[in-house]
Amino acid sequence: MSLSDRAVEYLGTLKRDNNCITDESETEQYLINNNVQPYKEFLKFQTLYSGYQLTIKDDPNNTFLASLFTREQIKTNNTLDIELAGDRFVEVCGEHKTAQFTFFLTDKGEVCTLDDDGLSNIIYSSFRKLIEEYAFKSEISCMYSDPYYYNLKNEQELTELMNKEFEIIKECTDNYNIWWQNADLIANKGMFLDGDEAYFHLYGINRTYCDKFIEQLKSKEIL
Helix, strand or coil, X not given: CCCCHHHHHHHCCCCECHHHCCCHHHHHHHHHHCCCCCCHHHHHHHHHCCCEEEEECCEEEXXXXXXXXXXXXXXXXXXXXXXXXXXXXXXXXXXXXXXXXXEEXXXXXXXXXXXXXXXXXXXECCHHHHHHHHHHHHHCCCCEECCCCEECCCHHHHHHHHHHHCEECHHHCCCXXXXXXXXXXXXXXXXXXXXXXXXXXXXXXXXXXXXXXHHHHHHCCCC
16 A cells, blocks of 8 residues: 555654665565565665654654664674564564654564553554555644543443444554544544553534534443
8 A cells, every 4th residue: 555645755754873774685685694584665765764753744743763783783783683573573673752652663664652461552554554654644733632531431332323423534544543534523542652552532613513513422421
């Protein structure tokens, strides 16, 4: 799946750290030298995305620096430790400016954190989805953002209600995240970074629209 036009344009506005960019062949050889299978998702990430600093307009604290391997690391053949998290091999793929979590890329191309048992907590099905989300959030940065990320009491009922009353934003949606919109509101169901539970977050043309809709969901015991 390719990036949307919005995401391609968004990447074009970003700076990329050359020290984090290597081509596929040298990255593949580095993995082989370290007795690591050269998973295609690792090669794709390093070639296409490593070095980008994702950020959101007017929200500099919400910044993610994507970095899998550096040129120096590959040049000196630094020992590479790929972790096994359950049934997935994972490698650190970047850091967030304020979120106190380590982010990993899995051998299947997913983005995850690790739980207390060292198992993967998948938050995006691919790094492309993270880029799409950053591009979209930057585009809607002028909208009111509810300050809370709500726990879900009835995830199935929420999904059914939203799918009925809202349009799904497909380019930002995957198995772990759903984005919806109508004329007044934009909503997101995503995964908390510290566990396998989902949250609900809301944007609106103003606070009144958000507050009214949140109260509606609470009255239905969805939140």
